[in-house]
Amino acid sequence: MVSNRVPVPKDGTSKAGGLTVALEGALKRSGGLWFGWSGETVENPSDQAKVVQAGKITFAVLDLSQKDYDEYYAGFANRALWPVCHYRLDLVQIERQELDGYFRVNRAFAASLAPLLRPDDVIWVHDYHFIPLAAELRRLGFKNRIGFFLHIPWPPSDVASALPAYQQLLQGFGAYDLIGFHTPQDAENFQRCLVRENIGSPTGTGEHQIDGHTVRIGAFPVGIDTEGFVRAAASAERNALVRRTKASLGDRDLIIGVDRLDYSKGLKQRIEAFSCFIRSNPDFRNRVTYIQITPKSRSDVPEYQRMQREIAEQAGWTNGSLGEVDWTPVRYVNGTVGHAALAGLYRMSRIGLVTPLRDGMNLVAKEFVAAQQPDDPGVLILSRFAGAAHELDGAILVNPYDTEACAASIARALRMPLEERRERWDSMMGRLRTNTVEAWCQRFLSGLSDLSNESLEPHESINADNGRYPFSEAAPA
Numbered sequence: 001m002v003s004n005r006v007p008v009p010k011d012g013t014s015k016a017g018g019l020t021v022a023l024e025g026a027l028k029r030s031g032g033l034w035f036g037w038s039g040e041t042v043e044n045p046s047d048q049a050k051v052v053q054a055g056k057i058t059f060a061v062l063d064l065s066q067k068d069y070d071e072y073y074a075g076f077a078n079r080a081l082w083p084v085c086h087y088r089l090d091l092v093q094i095e096r097q098e099l100d101g102y103f104r105v106n107r108a109f110a111a112s113l114a115p116l117l118r119p120d121d122v123i124w125v126h127d128y129h130f131i132p133l134a135a136e137l138r139r140l141g142f143k144n145r146i147g148f149f150l151h152i153p154w155p156p157s158d159v160a161s162a163l164p165a166y167q168q169l170l171q172g173f174g175a176y177d178l179i180g181f182h183t184p185q186d187a188e189n190f191q192r193c194l195v196r197e198n199i200g201s202p203t204g205t206g207e208h209q210i211d212g213h214t215v216r217i218g219a220f221p222v223g224i225d226t227e228g229f230v231r232a233a234a235s236a237e238r239n240a241l242v243r244r245t246k247a248s249l250g251d252r253d254l255i256i257g258v259d260r261l262d263y264s265k266g267l268k269q270r271i272e273a274f275s276c277f278i279r280s281n282p283d284f285r286n287r288v289t290y291i292q293i294t295p296k297s298r299s300d301v302p303e304y305q306r307m308q309r310e311i312a313e314q315a316g317w318t319n320g321s322l323g324e325v326d327w328t329p330v331r332y333v334n335g336t337v338g339h340a341a342l343a344g345l346y347r348m349s350r351i352g353l354v355t356p357l358r359d360g361m362n363l364v365a366k367e368f369v370a371a372q373q374p375d376d377p378g379v380l381i382l383s384r385f386a387g388a389a390h391e392l393d394g395a396i397l398v399n400p401y402d403t404e405a406c407a408a409s410i411a412r413a414l415r416m417p418l419e420e421r422r423e424r425w426d427s428m429m430g431r432l433r434t435n436t437v438e439a440w441c442q443r444f445l446s447g448l449s450d451l452s453n454e455s456l457e458p459h460e461s462i463n464a465d466n467g468r469y470p471f472s473e474a475a476p477a
């Protein structure tokens with residue numbers, strides 16, 4: 001496995017982020033080498049990876065220089081690729097130096113990975129930080145099977161083509177054997193970009209010939225450790241934070257949001273929707289509390305700094321205008337909460353509010369569902385623009401830009417009869433039990449090691465859902 005973020009076991013601190021949660025879940029059982037960035041910046045980084053063995057996983061990580069960090073991670077990856085892939089062209093920053101830094105770091109990482117590779121290794125590269133990595137490995141002579149999985153959305157070509165070095169990036173994908181996305185829409189958008197830029201040619205459903213090499217393209221929606229979450233939630237009553245939170249709520253209903261502090265998560269619109277819900281349903285005043293757990297993320301990227309100030313102000317302003325002496329409507333928290341406590345907080349919530357403006361998958365939505373009590377489950381309110389909306393058909397799907405409809409959905413969820421809540425939960429839970437993180441991993445890897453066979457099931461091909469896109473439910477009258 002290769003990914004930028006690698007959770008090397010060291011000081012027990014946990015970093016929020018779905019990619020490491022997913023990959024850790026996948027590698028824990030099968031074992032393997034996990035190569036990437038250490039999370040550290042140092043003055044003179046070594047080009048030899050530091051190796052740490054933990055259980056079946058061998059972690060091999062490199063430090064970055066400040067310049068590499070600024071240009072590759074805080075620069076091109078998170079100021080160009082991230083906003084473009086999340087449809088935020090208004091936030092894109094294009095700097096030639098950052099682009100150069102991105103390709104330079106990819107080349108350096110490929111060179112440091114090379115001595116760790118064996119000829120029969122299957123290599124699985126993750127996410128937008130490392131698009132050119134396979135091309136760099138091929139340049140060094142590696143003929144291994146190499147797969148790529150994009151954890152974030154891939155937009156339509158009119159949006160994607162705002163990327164600098166767009167052609168070069170697309171060409172770089174040609175060095176992979178299999179390219180995976182969370183949804184059929186992302187896979188389809190991607191293949192259309194190749195067609196529009198005249199890069200290779202499509203040779204069938206989910207297949208593309210680039211420079212004489214066949215690249216397969218498909219949708220592989222990531223799952224979670226469903227049973228692990230069920231167990232964690234069932235025993236969470238023992239967790240001190242969960243107990244204290246429960247006591248602090250009194251008999252108020254809990255609404256929960258859990259997100260990295262990222263503009264893609266729709267926090268501004270969400271707080272606005274909650275506010276609108278309280279104003280239009282005054283009978284719920286002092287009867288409901290909204291806890292928003294929001295660890296800070298990418299704080300040295302200017303667009304994130306700006307947003308951190310704005311959301312903090314908005315939460316304060318909302319409490320100031322709506323709150324009462326004995327009621328804080330929005331509890332806005334910037335710390336990270338571990339999975340054991342999170343599972344318990346999800347379970348005691350009446351509503352999981354997951355309303356990103358755009359999200360590759362969103363594991364929080366899945367974790368919330370897995371953590372519910374089967375005989376009295378809470379309701380998931382989910383953005384139609386999260387990858388998870390393609391699978392979680394029992395959620396109330398919303399358009400996060402539509403404040404009044406989101407507010408109405410909150411009221412509807414709080415009033416939803418038990419029977420409907422159970423039906424919705426059952427159908428989502430069925431999917432989560434089948435599509436676990438392990439199943440995801442196996443499907444991708446078998447697709448990668450078995451390219452000669454029809455290893456991509458029809459439902460994973462790019463045309464699988466006939467262009468269906470999850471539509472938000474109509475707001476209740």
Ligand SMILES: O=P(O)(O)OC[C@H]1O[C@H](O[C@H]2O[C@H](CO)[C@@H](O)[C@H](O)[C@H]2O)[C@H](O)[C@@H](O)[C@@H]1O
Pocket residue numbers: 005016017018019020022127128151152222297298359360361362363
């Ligand atoms: O590593 P960071 O810069 O701190 O950011 C955290 C991760 O954010 C993104 O996560 C994505 O992957 C999830 C799992 O597939 C998916 O559910 C979510 O929708 C994505 O946003 C990013 O893609 C990762 O590389 C980061 O590590």
Ligand SMILES: O=c1ccn([C@@H]2O[C@H](COP(=O)(O)OP(=O)(O)O)[C@@H](O)[C@H]2O)c(=O)[nH]1
Pocket residue numbers: 015016017018019021258259260293294295335336337338339342361362363364365367
């Ligand atoms: O305080 C927190 C906030 C988030 N997370 C975890 O971070 C991941 C977030 O993944 P998601 O796919 O929802 O979004 P991403 O941050 O990757 O964009 C989930 O597993 C959360 O449980 C966590 O452990 N503690």
